[in-house]
Amino acid sequence: MNKDNNSLHVAVRALVEFIYQSGDLTSAIFSNLSGAEGTRLHQKVISLLEKEYPDNIVQSELQHHTIVEFEEFSLSVSGRSDAILFPRTPEDEDAYTIVEIKTHNRLYDKYEELYHEVHMAQAKAYAHLFLLENEALNQIRVQLRYYSANTLKSCHETIVLSRVELESFFNTTCKLYLETVKRRFDYIHARNRSIRGLEFPHLDMRDGQKQFMSETLSAAKQKNILLVQAPTGIGKTIGVLYPAVKSLPHQWFDKVLYLTAKISTRASASKALNQMRESGLFIRSIVLSAKESMCPCPDIYCEPSKCKYALGYYDRQKEALAELLLTDALDAGIVKVVADKHVVCPHELSLDASESTDIIIGDYSHAFHPRIRLDRYMTEAEFPHFILVDEAHNLVDRSREMYSASLSRNHFIAFKFIVSGLNPRVEGHVSDIIEYFSCLEAHLIDNDPAFPYIEPAVDNKNVMITDNFRATTTPPKILYASLWRMCFHLAPLLDRLPETYDAKAIRNLFFEARFFLTILEYHYDSSYIYTAKRLISAKKDDAPDDFILTLACLDASSKIAKTILDRHSAVFFSATLSPMQYYRFMFVGNDHDYTNELILHSPFPAENFAVGVYTKLSTAFKEREWTKSAIADIIEALSHKNGHYLVFFPSFRYMDMVHRIVESRTRPSEARIIVQTPEMSADGKASFMGEFERFDDRPLIAFAIMGGHFGEGIDLIGDRLNGVIIVGAGLPQISPERQILLQYFQEKFSDGFAFAYRFPGWEKVLQASGRVIRDESDVGFALLIDHRYDKNEYRSLFPEHWQFQTLDSTQDVLDFIEKQ
Numbered sequence: 001m002n003k004d005n006n007s008l009h010v011a012v013r014a015l016v017e018f019i020y021q022s023g024d025l026t027s028a029i030f031s032n033l034s035g036a037e038g039t040r041l042h043q044k045v046i047s048l049l050e051k052e053y054p055d056n057i058v059q060s061e062l063q064h065h066t067i068v069e070f071e072e073f074s075l076s077v078s079g080r081s082d083a084i085l086f087p088r089t090p091e092d093e094d095a096y097t098i099v100e101i102k103t104h105n106r107l108y109d110k111y112e113e114l115y116h117e118v119h120m121a122q123a124k125a126y127a128h129l130f131l132l133e134n135e136a137l138n139q140i141r142v143q144l145r146y147y148s149a150n151t152l153k154s155c156h157e158t159i160v161l162s163r164v165e166l167e168s169f170f171n172t173t174c175k176l177y178l179e180t181v182k183r184r185f186d187y188i189h190a191r192n193r194s195i196r197g198l199e200f201p202h203l204d205m206r207d208g209q210k211q212f213m214s215e216t217l218s219a220a221k222q223k224n225i226l227l228v229q230a231p232t233g234i235g236k237t238i239g240v241l242y243p244a245v246k247s248l249p250h251q252w253f254d255k256v257l258y259l260t261a262k263i264s265t266r267a268s269a270s271k272a273l274n275q276m277r278e279s280g281l282f283i284r285s286i287v288l289s290a291k292e293s294m295c296p297c298p299d300i301y302c303e304p305s306k307c308k309y310a311l312g313y314y315d316r317q318k319e320a321l322a323e324l325l326l327t328d329a330l331d332a333g334i335v336k337v338v339a340d341k342h343v344v345c346p347h348e349l350s351l352d353a354s355e356s357t358d359i360i361i362g363d364y365s366h367a368f369h370p371r372i373r374l375d376r377y378m379t380e381a382e383f384p385h386f387i388l389v390d391e392a393h394n395l396v397d398r399s400r401e402m403y404s405a406s407l408s409r410n411h412f413i414a415f416k417f418i419v420s421g422l423n424p425r426v427e428g429h430v431s432d433i434i435e436y437f438s439c440l441e442a443h444l445i446d447n448d449p450a451f452p453y454i455e456p457a458v459d460n461k462n463v464m465i466t467d468n469f470r471a472t473t474t475p476p477k478i479l480y481a482s483l484w485r486m487c488f489h490l491a492p493l494l495d496r497l498p499e500t501y502d503a504k505a506i507r508n509l510f511f512e513a514r515f516f517l518t519i520l521e522y523h524y525d526s527s528y529i530y531t532a533k534r535l536i537s538a539k540k541d542d543a544p545d546d547f548i549l550t551l552a553c554l555d556a557s558s559k560i561a562k563t564i565l566d567r568h569s570a571v572f573f574s575a576t577l578s579p580m581q582y583y584r585f586m587f588v589g590n591d592h593d594y595t596n597e598l599i600l601h602s603p604f605p606a607e608n609f610a611v612g613v614y615t616k617l618s619t620a621f622k623e624r625e626w627t628k629s630a631i632a633d634i635i636e637a638l639s640h641k642n643g644h645y646l647v648f649f650p651s652f653r654y655m656d657m658v659h660r661i662v663e664s665r666t667r668p669s670e671a672r673i674i675v676q677t678p679e680m681s682a683d684g685k686a687s688f689m690g691e692f693e694r695f696d697d698r699p700l701i702a703f704a705i706m707g708g709h710f711g712e713g714i715d716l717i718g719d720r721l722n723g724v725i726i727v728g729a730g731l732p733q734i735s736p737e738r739q740i741l742l743q744y745f746q747e748k749f750s751d752g753f754a755f756a757y758r759f760p761g762w763e764k765v766l767q768a769s770g771r772v773i774r775d776e777s778d779v780g781f782a783l784l785i786d787h788r789y790d791k792n793e794y795r796s797l798f799p800e801h802w803q804f805q806t807l808d809s810t811q812d813v814l815d816f817i818e819k820q
């Protein structure tokens, strides 16, 4: 919904859904098609229509728009019709047909079972808009057509409606809509008034913050992409949200989507909004949570026959929404209480409520995940949004994960038992897939390229071979065919599975397989690789051995760019976007000239942060045995100083080697030593952090992992943390997957090592060193130990505000620590 003083803008789909949607939340019939799949199917359907109506010209995706005036309000309505059949002779008035297309998952096609009033209402709305644009026509054929996504068979109904009938239908719909959403005008007026009077909520504006806000404002206005490196202390959350809020009355975009990688960062965004509320801002916002965390009945699945919160959802949704929207700052807790009272699905209610808010705080996946993203804002977007990506450095790995898909052999073996007796074809295809896994594994154990034996399109020369791992750029056609057939026969059964079957497990694997197909069909390109990997458990109580097939996305920048460019504006910001060029390539690629960059300097006095660089000790894997004792000597020096220290390592194994030595040499009376463990529980993490709140006569030496839980996102102000020692350059461990990234970026940018190892490692070093100075009065040090730091490619990455000293001997290092 877009808004002016007394005008609203609404998409046709949202308009008719608001008025005519009724009954149950969803069923498996219409719910399995992602935006990309829907688009591809739509193209196929259009060509079928062309064959069926050779006497007509079929035009699809035509844009329509009108403005309806009602009392002192006006409603601007727009949308794209699926298809219009034009007669080859324009005078043939009876031959104009509006076609509304819906695709479903069933094999068969009984129109009465598929029909929903809201679908026909959408067709009628487009028919009316079309007649407004074609004054000579007095009537039109309105066709609602259901296509099976599996068979592409269709059923339909066609009715003929006159101009008068359609006008009456459309005006009544708009009137009903406006009457219901009138309150929204009051909200918008009050919101805009409060925004115009809103002052920046802090007395002083920090250095760089003003520039950040001004660039954010211009990105919003010009529909640009802005990358900002904003060090700790700039006040980046309020710095980006304040101009975003101030922009709302200008209508450059509809909503602000504030996206984070972690739940804790969402709290900072809510806090910044609340600070503005305390300064007089009146605005509605919502923090979205994952479906799993909101669902009151996680053991069942989203099917009206199983879930009382889905059954008749739309019959109770409006009342629940009205109650919910009495609150300005919505979150999962509030939504759950109201949803429970009205017996509606809390997750769906939160999404529906988000349509009436201006600020949506959520996860990266809400905008970028090909399956989870909010179609209502991203795929079917009628209006641009302003996307704010916090701690954006995390998006590099997250975007790769979001666009990758994996299948586990163990899941299919378990699935075979679960579907036993359900359908012979499904069972047959599941057996074929298990056989596929077995054949690949057998060849892989035999140490041959493996893929060509089962995927004839794969060339021996095009297979990367390492222990228990194979990779090829050729997509798996044989696997695709078996998976597709399995899904084809399984999909129609999903909404009527016999009670004796574990419906949730069946659906889970179906969606896993469907996602794999979606990645293959719509996303697999030169940025992908197909891999097979044997997972062998190291210990008895580990997860059992498995065999994993993965469509691994090496670089999702073109996908992110496609989501944003030409549609939305965006700000990607973080304390560590260095080097900026690397992140630009990783976020949106290098082909766009409407990306702006801003590097801000730390607002804190540079002299408060001492940086020592010691390059005489190697931390390379093969040298660690020789250098561990010397590194332990340096860490041990901390036990003779007061204060709290974090010592970061690139891996648990390495940390363990050094930690053992330090602990064996340090008496408990000399220092408190704590250490991060793998798979640390929430209580364990809290107790680790709790040690920094305790002050006694002994220094605290905390061992932790770079890039791990304590490597970023923790705030230890003042004497809670006095310094860090960073052992190594943070390079990711060498693995076949990393080596593939190296090769990919070598071909793309001629500097594979930098993109696959150096830059991701440097991000962790910067994050770890960034734990020390958290406010203007903080004083502390960072000591970097690694032989690579004397090289130019590293020195050029050091932030400008670092006044670092190069230390030439262990004695220099000990003196450096002593002086701090």
Ligand code: SF4
Pocket (backbone or CB within 6 Å): 025, 291, 295, 296, 297, 298, 300, 301, 302, 303, 307, 308, 309, 310, 344, 345, 346, 347, 348
């Ligand atoms: S309440 Fe849970 S099971 Fe029911 S529809 Fe919502 S998410 Fe699905």
